[in-house]
Every structure is written in C-alpha cells, then in structure tokens.
Amino acid sequence: MNGTLVVFASKQEFNTIFPQISAVVASTTPQSIDNRFDVAVCGVGMLDFSANLAYLLAKNRYERVIQVGICGAYPNRGIEICDVVRVDTDVVGDMGIQTREGHFVAWKDASGEDGVYAGESPRFLTIALASIRSVAGVSVNCCTGTKYLALRRGGLFKADVESMEGAACFAVCRRFGVPAYQFRAVSNIATDRDISTWKIPEALMALKEQVLDNL
Template sequence: MPHVLIVTAVPPERDAVTSAFRGTAPVTEAPLPGGRRLHRLADGGGTLDVLAGGVGPAAAAAATATALTAADLAGRPYTLVVSAGIGGGFPDAEGAPAAPGGVIVADALVAADLGAQTATGFAPVTALGFGTDSHRSPAPLVRALAEATGARVGPVLTVSTATGTARRAAELADRHPGAAAEAMEGFGVAEAAAAHGVPVLEVRTVSNAVGPRDRDAWRIPEALAALGGACAALPGVLRAWQA
C-alpha cells in the first residue's frame, strides 16, 4: 500500500474508514500540529493515514495542508489524498433517485457555489477570472475503484451550505450536468493536494437525496457502513494502479 492520506469531515466517518482495516492492520495514532491526530494503518507495504479534518471546504483544506506539510517535512510525502465521507446523492441519468448506501467516486471535485450571483445567474469563479472551480482525479484510478466497489462515477459538488430545497437541488443539477453527489469538503481537500502536487480522489456514500431537508429520511448508519466497505477496496486498487 502506498503512503495515502484519507481526509473525512467528522470522527464517525474516520472511524468507519479505519474499521474496515481492523484485524488486518494495527491502528496507531500520530499527532499533527494544531491538536489533530492521524489514525495510521501500516501493512508493511505502505501506510494509510486517516484524518477527521472538520466540516466544510476551509477546514478540510487547512487540515489537509497541515498533514501534507508534516509528511513532507518528515521525508515521507503522501502519494495520494482521498476525500471520503457520506453525502447527498443526485438522481442518475435516468432520473432514478440515489440509493442509500450507494457508492460514488468523483471524476471531478467541483466548487459548486464558489463565484458570484449576477443579474443573469450564477457565475463560477473561473468565469470571473480567479483561480479554478474544479479538480480532476486520475481517470484510470477512478475507473479501477469504481469497478472494485460498483460505484457510480460523476462530479461531486462541494458546497458551503448544504442543499435543503428542491429548487436549489434543481439549480445545482442544471448548472452541473451529471452531478452525482453533494458534500462539503472535497474541493478543499483537492486545493491542498494540488498545492503539494499530489493527486486526489473523492469517495462518497449516499446518506440522503439532495433536495428538501428531511432528517427522517437520512440513512446515516447505512452510508457509514458502505463507506467502510468502499475504503476497504482502496489498498488493492492502489497497489495495482501504482504497480
């Protein structure tokens, strides 16, 4: 297994990831500046560090950058960064709703609400001439992980405010055709990874449909269980990818 950093938002997501490896690799902890801790799994062929970095793109970017810098200074730079967690799912191309527990692998990590509202609609930050609003993952790696997990592939949208209405869901789907999921950290993780020249992936499992906020319809335990299962496929996929 290469030297990989997996960044989740919250500890339950982190624990879902590490639980997939318990019994096959010991889990140790390593401190990071600022009081965060990496949960580290080593199997002799590499290491996998899991970090609960916080909610939202800013917290995710800061935590990821801290971990990447610490690894660089230690002389063991990461070879891949993965944003992982649960999120909302968009309907598929045929209009079928996203199934709870479904796995999604991003082919693009998109800042969906980074830009400006204008008289003619939303203008992404790229149209304003500032930076980027999307990062792409290595296509062969995306395909390999999707095949290993039975995942749907498509853009995953990063938002700072989670969607809670049908109107907002429709606006996002119209602006980003083929969007598979919505979450709050992937683009922030990708920005930090890009600054260090490290490739990035995003893996999401569906806890709810993107649309009207209905907490009774959320299926968080199922999504967390699926997240562990999806991440369990990573080491084998990465070995083949980097062979």
C-alpha cells in the same frame, strides 16, 4: 507511516467506521490501520479541511490521498441512498456573484474559468475501486435544502452529488503534487430537507465495505 492517507471531514464519520480510535487524536496525528494506510480527520467545510490537510501534507510524505465520507445525491441522477460513488471531478458550487436583480452567477461564468478540480486517473486503482461508479461532484458551504436548489446546482454544474470538502481536497493535493481520490457513500437525496429519510450509518458501512476494505 504508510503510503496512503485516508482523510475524513467529520469526527462523526470517522467514529462510525473506527470507533476504537480517538477522532480527536486523529485530528492532529495520522493513525495507522493495520499497517495498510493512515487515517486522519481534517474538519468539516472547505476552509478547515484545506488548512488541516495542507498541514498534514507539509509534515508527512504520502504517495496518495483518499478522501472518504458521505454525500447527498441530486435528484434524477440514477443514484440511490447507500450507493458508493467515486467523485472524479469537483467544483465549488456556491462561489460566485449576485446581480442587482438577485440572480446568482457562478464563478465559472463570471470569471470565464471552468473551476473544475480533478482527481487522479482510476487506472492506478485496484479493480474493485476502479469499478466504482464515477460521478461529478459539487462542493458547497451551505448544503442544499430544497428541490429547486438541488435541480439548479445539478443542472448548472452537470453534477451528480454534493459535499462540503471534495474540491478542497483535490486543490490542496494538486498544490502538493500528491495524487488524490474521492469516494463517497450517499446518505440522502439532496432535495426538500427531511432528515428522517437519511441513512448515515448504513451509508458509512457501505463505504467501509466497498472502499476501505479494498485498500
């Protein structure tokens, strides 16, 4: 076992970068990559990801966890498709209440809690990883599909990118006392949904070159 555990959410993301390793096996048992770090697949969405990451951390002792994957960038944030970012803070973006008038009230406003989950300080990273752009993230169960919702979420949470697991990773690792980092490559702009503009394989290759090759 290595000191660093690199976790993916989806088997598709994992298979694109590590086609030589069974994603099914990596979903149950961390796999070593050249004795540099271990890799595992924890599942899509905050629920599966949390349960599986907690299971792995309960069975194995790691010095740090690094979450990697793709994300959508909110409009007007100066972020382009295939950019690689380091998500240093994350919140749950669709947790809250609905008023009788139909308005959404975020949990941070309904409860008075900020609900922010943070990663470890980048000062403990290599220069290459610490130099990657820092952004704020939002984790959601339902991905954005309209420009209106993208601008709403980006403005409400002062966020740059959107994923489905980032806050869960930070929360679980904090509970286990394990430093955590989150790196993502932008596969699409979170706006009116048009998958013809997405560049998932290209984004994942950028993630490999800028993050995994520098661990």
